Amino acid sequence: MWGRPLIYGFSVALLGVIWPDSLGTGLGFLNGLLELHDAGTYVWWSLGLVALAKILTSVLTREGGGSAGEFMASLVVGGSLGAAFAIVVETYGGLDSVDIGAFTVVGMAAVLATTARAPLTSVILVFELTGNYGLVLPLMLVAGLATFLSDRLHPESAYSAKLLREGIRLPTSEDIDLLDTVRVETVMQPHGGGLRPWNTLAEAAEYFDVTTHHGAPVFDDQDRLIGILTLSDVSDSGGPSMSATVADAMTRDVITITSDAPVASALARMASLGVGRLPVVATEDSRRVVGMFRRVSVVRAYEEALSMSKGKELYRERTRIRSQPGADFFDMSIVEGSPLANQDVAHIQWPEDLVLVSVQRGTAVLVPHGDTMIRIGDRLTVFGTPEARDEILHTPQVRE
Structure with a gap:
């Protein structure tokens, strides 16, 4: 029980004896680096070893059951590596004077941005800690680049990775927007x-009356999209007329949406333009119309998204039940007087850890739905835990 903490604690102490700057918050060590204008007594490899030792002491402390934060540790690692890089540039790059403190600040921001995946926050925090506001552009560039590269090498930050190991995944904006x-x-x-460009506005108004639409695409003689006409266009052109044509009133610069785009994009485009419809065009041909996205489509999209969301919830629930200890399939028969008889599946209060799999009715096997009625003589196949099995079998007039 005590062996693991003692071993890891002794290892941390040993590293601290060799590299004292790897222990504690490292604030004093960082302040010394920030005040450097030349290498002084430091050599680049010694700072690299301090960074490595800080990583090891943090990891060993956590593995031993202790507490070690990521914030100051990342600043010490970043500051050490930044200062080491500056010394390398000054020593081997032929430069006479390099501001090591400036490189320390940039290194701190880079590693903190990588650890937290918060580039702007990292820049602001480094500003506040150091009081150095003269490196705005380098800090923002390095923090942004570090975040970009780390996202592609490892998608989780040091903080979200902990939650992920506990089975907790934070929702993203894609998870939140159903559309x-x-x-x-x-x-x-x-x-x-x-409509066709040669149709009159009177014919267009009649088309709108018949279809009950407020707008329609306009096609040429080869069925290629060349414009769109709305009731407002007809009204702005003087109303229905046998002398004016669709070509005179239509909007020629048509805003479209491709069929493979998410509904959220179509809705945002409609809202920004203040229109109530968008022609839907083929992905490979922007003049071939395959449908129309209208306001009523948004309602259908919400219904579809909610249905998909509900399906995912059901899938997660079934996965949870399958992972329960002892969960298995079992059968039960519905006899005369059963409280389950003559009820729809959706209206039955099933035990929490139980899923209805199939209903055998005579020689037929039915896939149950919410409106499937359970009848006397049915044989149900269910999947669930032993506790759920006992609960359902203790229901009066239900036999195994």
């Missing part, structure tokens, strides 16, 4: 034809 999960092609309406 990002539905594509336009899923909810778009067939364009149902459209």
Whole structure:
């Protein structure tokens, strides 16, 4: 029980004897580096070893059951590496004077941005800690680049990785916006034809009355999209007329959306332009209309997204049940007087850790849905834990 903490604690103490700057917060060590204008007594490899020792002492402390934060540790590692790099440049690069303190600040921001995946926060915190506001552009450039590269090498920050190991995943913006999960092609309406540039505005108004739409695409003689006409365009052109044509009133610069785009993008485009519809075009041909995205499509998209979200919740619930100790399949029969008889599946209060798999009715095997009615004589196959099995089998008139 005490062996592991003692071994790791002794290892940390040994590293601290060799490299005292690797212990504690390292604030005094960092202040010394920030005041350096030349290498002084430091050599680049000694600072590299301090950075390595700081990493080892932090890891060993946590593995031994102790507490070691990421914030100051990342600053010490970054400051040490930044100062070491400056000394290398000054020694081997032929430069007469290098501001080692400036490189220390940049190194601190880079490693903190990598650890926390928060570039702007890292820059601001380093500003506040050092009081050095003369390195704005280098700090922002290095912090942004460090975050960009670390995201591609390891997607989790030091903080979110801890939660992930505990089975907790923080939601992203994609998780939050349901409309990002539905594509336009899923909810778009067939364009149902459209108007031609030679149609009169009176014919266009009649088309709108018949279809109940407030806008329609305009096609040339080869069915290529050349414009869009709305009721507002007809009204702005003097109303229905047999002398004015669609070509005179239509909008020629058409804003479209591709069929594979998420509904959230289409909705944002409609909102920014103040329009109520978008022609949906093929991905490979921006003039070939495959449908129309209208306001009613947004309602359908929400219904689709909620359905998908509910399906994912059910999947996660079934996965949770399958991982329960002792969970297995078992059968049960519905006999006369059972409280489950003549009830829809959706209205039955099933035990929490139980899933209905199938309903055998005579020689037929039914896949149960919410509106499937359980009848006398049915044989149910369910999957669940032993506790759920006992609970359902103790329901009156249910037999195994």
